[in-house]
Amino acid sequence: AIKQRTCDLAQPTISGMTGSNGKPHITWKAVEGAVSYKIYRANKKDGTYKLMYTSEGTGYSNTNAEIGYTYYYKIRAIAENTDANSAYSNVVSAYAVSNKYQYTYASAKTVYYGSSARNTNLYLACKAINGTILAPGDSFSFNEVVGPRTPSKGYQKAPIVGGSGYGGGVCQVATTLFNATLEGNLKITKRRQHSVKPAYVPLGRDAAIYKTSKDFCFVNDSDYYIKIQASANGGVVKMTLLTRESNVSPAKDVKLTVTQSGNTYTLKRSYQGVVNYTTKSTY
Numbered sequence: 001a002i003k004q005r006t007c008d009l010a011q012p013t014i015s016g017m018t019g020s021n022g023k024p025h026i027t028w029k030a031v032e033g034a035v036s037y038k039i040y041r042a043n044k045k046d047g048t049y050k051l052m053y054t055s056e057g058t059g060y061s062n063t064n065a066e067i068g069y070t071y072y073y074k075i076r077a078i079a080e081n082t083d084a085n086s087a088y089s090n091v092v093s094a095y096a097v098s099n100k101y102q103y104t105y106a107s108a109k110t111v112y113y114g115s116s117a118r119n120t121n122l123y124l125a126c127k128a129i130n131g132t133i134l135a136p137g138d139s140f141s142f143n144e145v146v147g148p149r150t151p152s153k154g155y156q157k158a159p160i161v162g163g164s165g166y167g168g169g170v171c172q173v174a175t176t177l178f179n180a181t182l183e184g185n186l187k188i189t190k191r192r193q194h195s196v197k198p199a200y201v202p203l204g205r206d207a208a209i210y211k212t213s214k215d216f217c218f219v220n221d222s223d224y225y226i227k228i229q230a231s232a233n234g235g236v237v238k239m240t241l242l243t244r245e246s247n248v249s250p251a252k253d254v255k256l257t258v259t260q261s262g263n264t265y266t267l268k269r270s271y272q273g274v275v276n277y278t279t280k281s282t283y
Contacts, residue, residue: 008084008085013089023061060075103248175198192208194208227241
């Protein structure tokens, strides 16, 4: 006799995190042959899992999760022939938090009293950055976020190295953000020094910006969503990296040192005693 058997769907693999709305969010890759996915939730890993939702997509945000609690999730891929449904996926956890960014993760401030045109440029650059939210793994590029510093955007001519130019002074904004990311132990992927000594930050801790040839970039390699709060007023630039979770700031375990050898300044950042970032500046 000939028997017929439909193969079971492949077991899905899922990942979980706290989404931008502060609610648990899980994602998975599509399983070939699946017509839908059933999502189950429990209050503890070895607890009782209850069906929460049936989705035809590859993601689920648990919007009714109660703030302050960790939840556990698993899913099952459903076939058209339900005898071939997949096995349950792995179990992941995700935390529900307030969507308010009210805790300081890291911060920095610089001061340089320049012309009113320069102050305008500082204000416009900070305005472009202010409110930027970075999920874990997101990258930040100063030039991409701020954009071209042109007269059409309100930027004015102010002193730059070697003369004057539209957007003069915005390096102070990039420098302040650079120092906040240093304090936040975030991964710095691109940083350029000035060709002359800056007056608003310790030597070796500046970040130069110039058109598209010089940029400042970093990655939010923390486990948390981060919101950038940026402000400029009368030459005072402040950068604060905010999170929704309390007591997660790495600043207390970060140590910054700058050593000088001739005209070269070497900046090292260590976290819990281990050096994880080094950069050199020669003026």
